[in-house]
Every structure is written in structure tokens, then in C-alpha cells.
Amino acid sequence: MVLVAGTGMTAFNRRKDGSGFREWASEAFAEALASAQLSRADIDALVVASESDFFSMQLNPASVLADDLGLFGIACQRVEGGGASGQLAVQAGVAMILSGLARRVAVVGFEPSASYLGGEKVSELYGYSFDVWSDGMSGVHSTALYALSAKAFMARSGATHDDFASIAVQNHANACSNPLAHLPLSVSSDDVRGSPMVSDPYRRLDCSPLSDGAAAVILSQEDHAPEARRSAARIAGIGSANDRVRLGDRPDPGHFAGKRQAAKRAYAMAGIDKPERQIALAELYDAYSGAQLQAIEALGLSDDLLAEHRAGGFALSGRLPVNPSGGLLGQGAPVGATGIAQVITCARQIEGTYHDGLQLEKLPRYAVADTHGGIATTCAVTVLEGAQN
Amino acid sequence: MKKRLTLDYALAEGSIAPHLDGLRAGRAVAAKCRKTGRVTMPPARSNALGDLFASDGSHDWIELSGEAAIIHRTDGPGGAFALVRFDGADNQAVGRIVNPEAVGRKARLRAAGENEPGLILEIVGDSRETA
Numbered sequence: 001m002v003l004v005a006g007t008g009m010t011a012f013n014r015r016k017d018g019s020g021f022r023e024w025a026s027e028a029f030a031e032a033l034a035s036a037q038l039s040r041a042d043i044d045a046l047v048v049a050s051e052s053d054f055f056s057m058q059l060n061p062a063s064v065l066a067d068d069l070g071l072f073g074i075a076c077q078r079v080e081g082g083g084a085s086g087q088l089a090v091q092a093g094v095a096m097i098l099s100g101l102a103r104r105v106a107v108v109g110f111e112p113s114a115s116y117l118g119g120e121k122v123s124e125l126y127g128y129s130f131d132v133w134s135d136g137m138s139g140v141h142s143t144a145l146y147a148l149s150a151k152a153f154m155a156r157s158g159a160t161h162d163d164f165a166s167i168a169v170q171n172h173a174n175a176c177s178n179p180l181a182h183l184p185l186s187v188s189s190d191d192v193r194g195s196p197m198v199s200d201p202y203r204r205l206d207c208s209p210l211s212d213g214a215a216a217v218i219l220s221q222e223d224h225a226p227e228a229r230r231s232a233a234r235i236a237g238i239g240s241a242n243d244r245v246r247l248g249d250r251p252d253p254g255h256f257a258g259k260r261q262a263a264k265r266a267y268a269m270a271g272i273d274k275p276e277r278q279i280a281l282a283e284l285y286d287a288y289s290g291a292q293l294q295a296i297e298a299l300g301l302s303d304d305l306l307a308e309h310r311a312g313g314f315a316l317s318g319r320l321p322v323n324p325s326g327g328l329l330g331q332g333a334p335v336g337a338t339g340i341a342q343v344i345t346c347a348r349q350i351e352g353t354y355h356d357g358l359q360l361e362k363l364p365r366y367a368v369a370d371t372h373g374g375i376a377t378t379c380a381v382t383v384l385e386g387a388q389n
Numbered sequence: 390m391k392k393r394l395t396l397d398y399a400l401a402e403g404s405i406a407p408h409l410d411g412l413r414a415g416r417a418v419a420a421k422c423r424k425t426g427r428v429t430m431p432p433a434r435s436n437a438l439g440d441l442f443a444s445d446g447s448h449d450w451i452e453l454s455g456e457a458a459i460i461h462r463t464d465g466p467g468g469a470f471a472l473v474r475f476d477g478a479d480n481q482a483v484g485r486i487v488n489p490e491a492v493g494r495k496a497r498l499r500a501a502g503e504n505e506p507g508l509i510l511e512i513v514g515d516s517r518e519t520a
Contacts, residue, residue, distance in 0.1 A: 057392060123467065133405060134431040137412075138485045138507035144470040147463035148483065152472070155461070199465035248472060248481030249433065253461075 002097045002235040004347040004384065005104070005225045006036025006218035012182045012211040012332030012341070014115055021056055021110040022068050024214035028337075029069050029108050036104075036218035037226040043218070044102035045075035049089035049109035050336035051082055051373075054125045056112055065108060075102060082129050082373020083287065084240075085109065086215065087339025087380040091238045093219045103224040109336035110214035122210065129374055131245045143199040143207060143288070149247055149375050150201060150290040152254030157297070159306060161201040164289040165192035168205045170315055171286060171323050175330025177357035182211045182332025192289075206289040211332030215340035217347070230387070233347035236366065237272070237383040239265025245377050256298035256376035263299045263370070263381045270383040272366065275300045279383075280364035281349055282320060283342035285371050286327040295370055296322065299381065316358065324349065324358045339371035339380065346384045404442060407450045408432050412508060415500030417453040417475055428453075430478040431508070453477040455498035457484075457510065464489055471496065471510060484508035 008031025010024045025048075033040065046069070048062035058064055062078040075096070079089040086109035093105035114122060123141045130136055130145060153159060169189055175181035187205060195204040222230065243258030244250045250257065263275070272278050279301060286292040293309060301320060302308045314322040325331040325345045328338060346367035348354040365386055372379045402409050408431060411418030420432035424440060427433070430453060434442035442448060457473035460481055469489035473496055474481045484507070487499055491512035499509040 057394075132400070133402075133409075134508070135483050137409075137501075137505045138470070138483060138509065139468060139505075140470050140483055140485065141467050144463050144465065144467065145483065147465075148461050148470065148472045151461040151463065197465050199463045199467060199470075201463075202465075246431065246480075246483070248431070248474075248483055249429075253472060253481070 001222040002094045003220045003222055003225050003229065003232045004217055004234065004343065005220040005229045005232050006032040006034070006038065007344040007347055008032035008035060009180060009215035009337065009341050009344055010213045011180045012213040012334055014113060015212045021112050021214065022064065024212065025065050025108050025110045025216070026068055028214040028216040029106060032106070032216040032218045036220065037229055038104065038218060040070050042104050043071055043074060043106050045093070045096055045105045046071050047089045047093045047105060047107045048078045049080070049085040049107070049340065050078065050111055051080060051085050052125065055114040071106070081378040081380070083285065083335055084339060084371045084373040084378045084380045085336045087342065087369060087371035087382060088240065090217065090219070090340060090343050090382060091240060091380055094235050094238050097219055097221045103221045105219045106216060107219060107340060108214065108216040109340040111334035111336040113210040113212050113334065115210065135246060143202055145247060145375050146288045146291060147199040147202050149253050149294070150288065152252065153290065153294050156252065156254055157306060159290070159293055161193070162189060163293060163306065163309060164201065164206055165189040167286065167289040167292045168192045168329055171327045171329040174316060174324050174358060175326025178326050178331055178355050181326045181330050182209050183330050184326070201290070202288055208287050208328035208333045211334045213332065213334035213337050215337040215344055217340055217343055233350040233384050233386060235382060236385040237266040237268070237270030239263060239269065240380045241265065242379065243377050245374060247375060254294065256294050256379070258379040259295060259298035259370065259372060259376050259381065260300070262379040266381040266383045270366065270385065272383060276303055279320065279366050279368050281324070281346060281360065281367035282322045283325060283345050283367070283369045284322055284327065286323060286329050287333070289329065292322065292327065294376070298376070299368065299370060321360060324354070324360070339369065342369035342371060343382060343384065350384055350386045405432050409506040411452070412501045412506040413503060415455065415498055417455040417498050418450055419453050419475070419478055420448045421451045422448050427479045428477055429480045430475045431482055433480065457496045457498070459494050459496055462486070473510065482508055484510040486510050486512060488512050
């Protein structure tokens with residue numbers, strides 16, 4: 001059994017204090033190590049998540065961060081899978097422990113937003129997340145590809161932009177109680193509909209921001225965790241799967257088939273056979289508002305997706321709270337840190353130590369964290385559970 | 390601290406060079422798998438049987454008409470893009486629309502020119518000005 005023995009994360013925002021990713025990573029790691037009640041000498045391995053050297057200007061960042069963090073003579077690697085990088089790094093750490101290669105693993109993710117490059121350049125650079133030899137050469141950007149996938153989903157499911165707008169409203173509202181969130185906003189559906197068009201149906205408030213920040217977890221084999229942390233949340237299941245990289249090669253461009261496969265694997269490992277009943281909390285990859293609905297569908301978390309969404313079933317007080325952190329839309333998205341932050345939210349919710357106003361009254365038995373790179377191309381799903389199981 | 394980096398890439402076109410040459414010239418050059426008969430535009434690099442695209446004799450290059458049906462379309466300040474199916478193709482493709490003021494369900498491949506060989510589409514048929 002792998003425990004999430006310690007957690008730490010910085011605020012997700014746009015830094016104006018002169019600090020950089022090395023400072024953010026150190027801050028997150030120090031908090032995680034302290035909460036795990038461990039010292040540097042206890043760490044066997046470091047897994048670093050970061051999507052793009054375009055933004056950090058640092059190849060082989062694991063070597064640099066290991067040095068910064070005072071970790072020497074350990075196993076040290078970087079994991080990259082686009083937007084899924086953070087959670088793939090968590091899964092790599094879990095695999096190291098389950099295989100016996102390590103007892104305690106630090107997983108640290110970061111990303112600078114590089115906002116000084118300007119929106120157009122950043123958009124172009126993220127466009128290289130897709131198949132450069134085809135889609136990339138047409139100049140298509142991330143929002144347009146997500147929009148095309150959303151339109152396919154809307155045509156099949158009957159979802160409307162009003163459904164998407166209410167997700168943006170909810171996630172930004174949740175972020176208002178999250179002191180680490182990038183975009184805590186009290187906005188209405190009218191505000192979403194009135195925000196500038198980016199690529200229809202998506203408007204600015206439907207789109208997650210690129211943030212500065214870092215997040216870290218300390219994973220520990222159960223027998224090698226401090227006694228006081230043996231009741232920490234644990235990783236019950238991990239799964240990853242890919243989908244065709246080009247939307248046009250998918251049988252249904254609006255369906256996240258890779259995510260469904262990743263979830264099946266994670267559920268099987270966790271012994272979950274009725275996710276729509278057993279999962280009590282979901283931190284989902286809402287890079288765009290509609291992608292949250294697409295994710296709920298792919299993860300099999302609802303028997304009647306639109307009816308339940310429209311009835312508030314995925315609100316903080318609903319049957320299945322989704323993105324209490326605010327998700328990417330509200331909490332923000334420093335890409336390499338995003339998936340790790342999702343795991344942190346799940347772990348803290350399970351332990352009952354999440355932010356006031358967002359902590360669920362009934363501690364979830366199972367929580368799911370869902371991340372992807374591309375348009376749900378590289379998918380990673382992790383199930384966490386409470387120690388009472 | 391400031392740092393400036395200017396890079397000019399020359400990416401290898403590899404086994405899909407005929408397809409990219411077609412895009413430059415406005416010709417829809419697609420791959421037809423010899424085993425499955427499946428026609429892909431853009432070309433697939435493997436087939437459902439697990440054969441890799443680049444292996445000898447795996448496929449033939451065929452030229453489609455360049456006409457395409459628009460499946461979905463999105464518009465914004467960053468451009469108009471569409472998911473289309475080329476007549477004769479078994480998969481769909483994403484391309485940039487060069488005449489976003491036009492509406493319609495049909496498009497035609499346009500020459501990309503000599504620089505970046507992207508998939509460029511012109512809306513044709515029942516087009517009208519929207520603004």
C-alpha cells in the first residue's frame with residue numbers, strides 16, 4: 001500500500017515577486033516533507049514533473065531540483081506527458097514503491113506560465129502539444145481543438161453552452177474559498193456568456209489560466225511511513241491510457257476514450273466496480289468548462305450526466321462534488337504541478353484537512369483525480385482512499 | 390534576467406513527405422493501406438492490424454478530389470478551424486479556414502505554399518457574408 005504521507009503546494013497565480021520555479025518547488029517540497037514528518041535523508045527517489053522546457057529554459061530539471069532540495073545519491077527522473085505530467089509523475093512514484101525500488105518518493109511538479117512571452121507565443125508553444133506534423137502545421141491552437149471536441153460532444157449529448165457556463169461559474173466560485181487559487185471569481189452565467197470569445201463555444205471564462213506554481217507529495221510504503229502518518233490517505237488505484245493523438249482519427253471526437261480506459265484500470269486496481277456510486281469526490285481536468293462534463297462521462301461517474309449536472313449533482317453540496325478546489329478553471333494550472341495538486345486536494349479531503357468552506361462534511365471514502373495531456377490523449381487517473389478502508 | 394533565443398527549425402518530413410508536398414500544392418494526397426484498404430487524410434502511420442506505416446509496401450499514395458464535408462467548425466479571434474472529412478477518406482482532419490466570413494458545409498483544400506505545410510481549407514458552395 002502506498003500512502004500520501006505528505007503534501008505541499010504553493011499558491012497558483014502569476015508571480016510578481018521575482019521568484020521562479022526553483023523557489024516554488026523548494027517551498028512545496030519543504031511543506032510536503034514537514035507534513036510527512038520525514039527528513040531529506042528518508043527520501044529514496046525524486047520524480048519531477050514539468051511539461052515544457054520552452055517555459056522553464058531548463059532541460060533535465062530533475063537534476064537541478066534534486067540539488068536545490070538537498071537530495072543527493074538518490075534515484076532521480078523527470079516525467080513528462082503534457083498536461084498529465086504531474087499525475088503521471090505521481091503514478092511513476094507509486095510504481096517505484098510497489099515494485100520495491102523505493103520506500104519513500106518525493107514527487108515535485110512545477111511550471112512557469114512564462115506570461116511575459118505574450119499570449120500569442122504561449123498559445124503557439126502549447127500548440128506543439130498536438131501532432132506538429134499535421135494539426136500543428138495548420139496553426140490550430142489548444143482552445144480550437146477543445147472547441148471542436150466539445151462541439152462533437154454537444155451534438156451527441158445535447159449539452160449546451162449554458163451547461164458549460166454553469167461549470168465555469170461553479171469552479172470559479174469554489175476557488176473563492178481556496179486561498180491558493182489563481183482565479184477566485186464570483187461570476188454569473190451571463191458573465192461567462194458575455195466574456196470575450198476565444199473559439200466558439202468557448203469564451204474567456206470557459207478557459208483555464210496558465211499559472212505559476214509548484215506542488216509536491218511524499219509517497220511512502222505503508223510500513224516505512226512515520227507512525228503518526230499511517231492513517232494518511234492512500235493510493236488505491238492508478239491507471240493510464242492514451243487515445244489517438246488527432247481528433248480526426250477518433251471514432252467519436254467528443255468522447256474521451258483514453259480517459260475511460262485509464263479509469264477502468266484505476267478502478268480495477270482499487271476494487272471499484274460501481275464508480276458512479278462509490279466515488280464521493282472528483283478532481284477533474286477542466287482545462288475548459290465543457291471538458292469537465294466530458295470527463296464525468298468518460299470516468300463513468302454518472303448514470304444521467306446532463307440531468308444530474310443541471311440539478312446541481314456535481315456542486316459542492318451535490319451527490320458527487322466535482323472540483324472543490326476550483327479545478328483548473330479556478331485554482332489554476334501550472335501544468336507540471338496540476339495533477340499533483342489534484343492528488344493533494346483528494347488526500348486532504350479524505351483526511352479532513354482541506355480548506356475551510358470547501359472541506360466536505362462527510363469524509364470521502366474514495367476520491368478520484370483525473371488529468372490528461374493533449375485533448376485527453378495521454379490520460380492518467382488515480383483513485384485515493386481513506387485509511388478506514 | 391533576460392535571455393533571448395531565436396530558432397529556425399528544419400523538421401524532417403520523413404515518410405509523409407508526399408502528403409506534405411501535396412498540401413503545399415493544394416493537392417489532397419492521402420494514404421491507402423494495402424492490407425485494409427483504409428484511406429487516411431492526414432495519413433495514418435499504422436493500421437488496425439498493427440503494421441507500421443513506414444514499412445515497405447504498406448500503403449499507396451492516392452490523390453483525393455480535395456473536396457471535404459465540414460463536420461464541426463469553431464471560430465474566434467485566433468482563426469477559424471474545422472473538423473472535416475475529405476471525400477474518399479475514412480478519417481477526419483482538422484484544418485484552418487481561410488475565408489472565415491463564409492458559411493457552408495463544404496470546403497476545398499487550398500495550397501499552403503512553401504512554408505508550413507498546414508491543412509488549409511476554403512469554404513465553398515452555399516457561402517454568404519455573415520458580417
